[in-house]
Amino acid sequence: MSSDNETPEERRERLRQEEWKNNNPGGVFNDATNRTSNGSLVDLVGGLGWKGTGILILVLIVGFIIYAVFFR
Known part of the structure; x- marks a missing residue:
């Protein structure tokens, strides 16, 4: 799929994946471990x-x- 036909959501996901590939492998592993246990806001x-x-x-x-109203 060309970048002209990408939706903003697809573009964000593609850029996020590219960023993961370029990062430190140890840091990516640590991020992935934390993300699976906590989830990700993104x-x-x-x-x-x-x-x-x-x-x-x-x-x-x-x-x-x-x-705030009932428990304070």
């Missing part, structure tokens, strides 16, 4: 899209407000 946001990300942020804000 992967989460990339999978959700902008609407899902907005809803996630809204839920976090509302959850924090509810926590």
Whole structure:
């Protein structure tokens, strides 16, 4: 697929993969180990899209407000 026909999401993923290939192998292994145990915000946001990300942020804000009102 040429870069002219790439969606922004595909381009981000391609650039991320290229960056991983150019990095220090030990650092990449450490990042991969941490990412598998914790997840990645980039992967989460990339999978959700902008609407899902907005809803996630809204839920976090509302959850924090509810926590602040009832448990403080």
